[in-house]
Amino acid sequence: MSELIRKNASELVDLLSSGEVSSVEVTQAHIDRTAAVDSAVHSYLHVSPESALATAAEIDRKRAAGEKLHPLAGLPIAVKDNLTTTDAPTTAGSKILEGWIPQYDATVVRKIREAGMPILGKTNLDEFAMGSSTEFSAYGPSKNPWDLTRIPGGSGGGSSSAVASFQAPIAFGSDTGGSIRFPAAVTGTVGIKPTYGAVSRYGLIALASSLDQVGPVSRNVLDAALLQDLIGGHDPHDSTSLPESLGSMVEAAKRQDVKGLRVGVIKELNGEGFQAGVKARFNESLRLLEAAGAEIVEVSCPSFEYAIAAYYLILPAEASSNLAKFDSVRFGLRKAPDGNPTIERVMAATREAGFGPEVKRRIILGTYALSSGYYDAYYGSAQKVRTLIQRDFAAAFAKADVLASPTAPTTAFKLGEKLEDPLAMYLNDIATIPANLAGIPGISIPNGLADEDGLPVGIQLLAPAREDSRLYQVGAALETMHEEQWGKRMIDFAPELEVR
Amino acid sequence: MAKDELMNYEKALEQFEVVIGLEVHVELNTKTKMFCGCRNEFGDEPNTNVCPICIALPGSLPAVNRRAVESSISIGLALGCEIAPTGRFARKNYFYPDLAKNFQTSQYDEPIAYEGQLEVEVPSGKTFTVLIERAHMEEDAGKLTHVGGNTGRIQGAEYSLVDYNRAGVPLVEIVTKPVYGAGAEAPELAAAYVRSIREIVKALGVSDARMERGNVRCDANVSLRLHGAEKLGTRTETKNVNSLRSIERAVRYEIQRQAAILAKGGTITQETRHWHEDKGATSSGRPKSDADDYRYFPEPDLVPVQPSKELIESLRAALPEQPSVRRKRLQGEWGFSDLEFRDVVNADLLDQIVETVAAGAKPQSARKWWTGELARIANAEEKDAAELAITPAEVAELATLVESGKINDRLAREVLGYVLAGEGSPSSVVAARGLEVVSDDSALLAAIDEALAKQPDVLEKIREGKVQAAGAVIGAVMQAMKGSADAGRVRELILERAAQ
Numbered sequence A: 001m002s003e004l005i006r007k008n009a010s011e012l013v014d015l016l017s018s019g020e021v022s023s024v025e026v027t028q029a030h031i032d033r034t035a036a037v038d039s040a041v042h043s044y045l046h047v048s049p050e051s052a053l054a055t056a057a058e059i060d061r062k063r064a065a066g067e068k069l070h071p072l073a074g075l076p077i078a079v080k081d082n083l084t085t086t087d088a089p090t091t092a093g094s095k096i097l098e099g100w101i102p103q104y105d106a107t108v109v110r111k112i113r114e115a116g117m118p119i120l121g122k123t124n125l126d127e128f129a130m131g132s133s134t135e136f137s138a139y140g141p142s143k144n145p146w147d148l149t150r151i152p153g154g155s156g157g158g159s160s161s162a163v164a165s166f167q168a169p170i171a172f173g174s175d176t177g178g179s180i181r182f183p184a185a186v187t188g189t190v191g192i193k194p195t196y197g198a199v200s201r202y203g204l205i206a207l208a209s210s211l212d213q214v215g216p217v218s219r220n221v222l223d224a225a226l227l228q229d230l231i232g233g234h235d236p237h238d239s240t241s242l243p244e245s246l247g248s249m250v251e252a253a254k255r256q257d258v259k260g261l262r263v264g265v266i267k268e269l270n271g272e273g274f275q276a277g278v279k280a281r282f283n284e285s286l287r288l289l290e291a292a293g294a295e296i297v298e299v300s301c302p303s304f305e306y307a308i309a310a311y312y313l314i315l316p317a318e319a320s321s322n323l324a325k326f327d328s329v330r331f332g333l334r335k336a337p338d339g340n341p342t343i344e345r346v347m348a349a350t351r352e353a354g355f356g357p358e359v360k361r362r363i364i365l366g367t368y369a370l371s372s373g374y375y376d377a378y379y380g381s382a383q384k385v386r387t388l389i390q391r392d393f394a395a396a397f398a399k400a401d402v403l404a405s406p407t408a409p410t411t412a413f414k415l416g417e418k419l420e421d422p423l424a425m426y427l428n429d430i431a432t433i434p435a436n437l438a439g440i441p442g443i444s445i446p447n448g449l450a451d452e453d454g455l456p457v458g459i460q461l462l463a464p465a466r467e468d469s470r471l472y473q474v475g476a477a478l479e480t481m482h483e484e485q486w487g488k489r490m491i492d493f494a495p496e497l498e499v500r
Numbered sequence B: 001m002a003k004d005e006l007m008n009y010e011k012a013l014e015q016f017e018v019v020i021g022l023e024v025h026v027e028l029n030t031k032t033k034m035f036c037g038c039r040n041e042f043g044d045e046p047n048t049n050v051c052p053i054c055i056a057l058p059g060s061l062p063a064v065n066r067r068a069v070e071s072s073i074s075i076g077l078a079l080g081c082e083i084a085p086t087g088r089f090a091r092k093n094y095f096y097p098d099l100a101k102n103f104q105t106s107q108y109d110e111p112i113a114y115e116g117q118l119e120v121e122v123p124s125g126k127t128f129t130v131l132i133e134r135a136h137m138e139e140d141a142g143k144l145t146h147v148g149g150n151t152g153r154i155q156g157a158e159y160s161l162v163d164y165n166r167a168g169v170p171l172v173e174i175v176t177k178p179v180y181g182a183g184a185e186a187p188e189l190a191a192a193y194v195r196s197i198r199e200i201v202k203a204l205g206v207s208d209a210r211m212e213r214g215n216v217r218c219d220a221n222v223s224l225r226l227h228g229a230e231k232l233g234t235r236t237e238t239k240n241v242n243s244l245r246s247i248e249r250a251v252r253y254e255i256q257r258q259a260a261i262l263a264k265g266g267t268i269t270q271e272t273r274h275w276h277e278d279k280g281a282t283s284s285g286r287p288k289s290d291a292d293d294y295r296y297f298p299e300p301d302l303v304p305v306q307p308s309k310e311l312i313e314s315l316r317a318a319l320p321e322q323p324s325v326r327r328k329r330l331q332g333e334w335g336f337s338d339l340e341f342r343d344v345v346n347a348d349l350l351d352q353i354v355e356t357v358a359a360g361a362k363p364q365s366a367r368k369w370w371t372g373e374l375a376r377i378a379n380a381e382e383k384d385a386a387e388l389a390i391t392p393a394e395v396a397e398l399a400t401l402v403e404s405g406k407i408n409d410r411l412a413r414e415v416l417g418y419v420l421a422g423e424g425s426p427s428s429v430v431a432a433r434g435l436e437v438v439s440d441d442s443a444l445l446a447a448i449d450e451a452l453a454k455q456p457d458v459l460e461k462i463r464e465g466k467v468q469a470a471g472a473v474i475g476a477v478m479q480a481m482k483g484s485a486d487a488g489r490v491r492e493l494i495l496e497r498a499a500q
């Protein structure tokens, strides 16, 4: 197997721009890797080797001709399958969209095409990104490369497992309540949810519009910064996208300075329900930061207690409405009902056949939460909690420059372990959900292995809205300290996958 | 359709007080749609003005049309409304195949304009103040055509076709507060109100305001209560009243229908009713009750509309004159008597006359054409004069032909018939059919001499001063020339003969 696949994206970018390797070589190496391991890992729902190689060859030709190229030109990427692509099916992990080829590219997809990044394929996810394990994908779960009997996190388990198993140097995720950060934590990769509005959502198949955000998945903080610098910025197609630029994340990642930085530890996210190994690694990282000159302060966010409850009202409410367009009339599955095919019956039969159990559960929840007579008690109260959480963050950020917590309470659980217990599944996202409710950015970076099971643990850093660069700066600093301590990257501790 | 029992109108008004409420939808004539860049154009091939946004492909997002916001503010200002400094859109959720997203994006609890009023003059000359509750922005739905079956509705159709060209066309819905005290004039007030709205949006240039194309649509709410009663009666909402004449008739019908039910001790069902112009009756539609649950919630894909003070003031400064002011000005310019002018207004012919005068006709002859012959034809065909197949420019041409003596009144009526039948402009009809008056004096003289030979004493009578004796000869000549003679010229020639 080519050593190229193990390299960080930023290293590949250097090799490509210096002409030491060609994009076709890099792309082919990843295609080969997928052929060798993806039958076991199941990161991809669709692979596009021909178009990826065609893009790669085009970039190599342009580079040979001396054309000016984007720094990321020729670097292959995997795309989560809830982002629209005109040259590949886009299913969002649902049967209702099986075989649908969109008529337009998502804005982030357009940007990577314009930069000349070959698209390796579309990665697996829980249906419409509803889930924390990929087990709700209509096309079967992805596996954790560290232990194939375990979940790779969700909803973006396809992207996290692809990056962790060296099938892609970098990937797109989307994060509504932790769908980038939780998979990153359990697969030993880096995942970032930018500030709400920092990256266009145009072409992201909506789960919950006020919470969704597209972001990078990578093996290294600098890699993620390269991608966010490419995809960030205002998009006239997404009126919720921020009008202003947030500055260069790459520069922030290279700054790596934590001296005098105040790191707030969220009291409510470091106690009960957190695995011992998760807490141990978290506290060690705090000591590392402290040793590097950061000041550790405790902050309290009392309203986080209600975050999951509020999230599971706001998300289903928005989702129930967002998913109403899947009605068989214009695209996707159309199912003939038994008996007289009236429009209502066709719609009902299609939605019955096309949506999986978690999607149906949330549509029903959301429809109920928005019903007249219940709106104030449910959706209305949830919005109030959202305001309280924003206030908690504002108070915390008055005392600290960044906040820190474990990304998730536990390491990767076994496939099937929580499938029948939605509430237990929902609790995974306890540390990641508040950032979505407040619209602030969050990063999860590798934070060592838990003693009890030897599985990856993640640390989450949070910053005020628009201060994404702080996450890159602190994240990259901590990453460097870790790698110095470990003598190698955390991903290099992962067991070798059996190659077919 | 079951035949409703109706109470005599005067009797109904003796017993009951009429309360009406009007919801007028104005389709804006912006170049593009409300939330996407598709053309806003009436009559194009079905489904040609569509894109991922207005057919709700997964991942697409709306972006507000700035011009539509400005037009809406202008309408609000012209109605004397307050303009909201910030206003959110909301989603009105319901499944129907003309609604691609299965929700309508509309302003719900935060309309852009609210609390206005409009002075409306009814045919009797009385003026009412109609209070405006709100004017809000929303999007139109697509157009369904139901094929097969005999219901003309989706229920019972063999299949239905949907055209999304109209989906997402910007609408402003103007809602009045309940209107009390119009009594017997309620139907006329309803029509006059809609006429005023039409005049306003036309003068603003924000809508084509053609009712026959659905640019202006009215839903009329009617309820009755016993004189002196405090509680409002149950109302019905009559839809599909697509001409001023229909509005008047539908309101009158509902008053008579409801009165008959109430007088018998019955109760009114709160429901949507449909107006049938051909039958002159309303029929029961969908029951409307509190069970209608649209699950409104704030549209998370759009940021609130926040018009600046400067924008509002610049739009205010650009407002055209108020309809009442405009009317005073026009009456003065045209020199019409109060009675003449009221006839014009009540027949909804103001704009026709403005345009006819602009095309070169004298105001009085424009008035005579429109309130005379054209109104008579329209009445016979049961439509509005404005709907006749003749343009104001053609009417002006016709009037000019008469004034120049090329044709006489009788010929002009004939020419008008051919123009309405689609044979072309008045001059081309005159040319093609050879309808010009005979201005060749020798032909006229020959006819005159022939007539005089049959009535030899006429010349003598004229010479004795009995000039009216010429009438009999003029009549005979006109008959002989089959009307294609200029009666004035014939008279002159007879008098010349007598003087010889």
Ligand SMILES: [Zn+2]
Pocket (backbone or CB within 6 Å): B033, B036, B037, B038, B049, B050, B051, B052, B053, B054, B055, B168
């Ligand atoms: Zn469109």
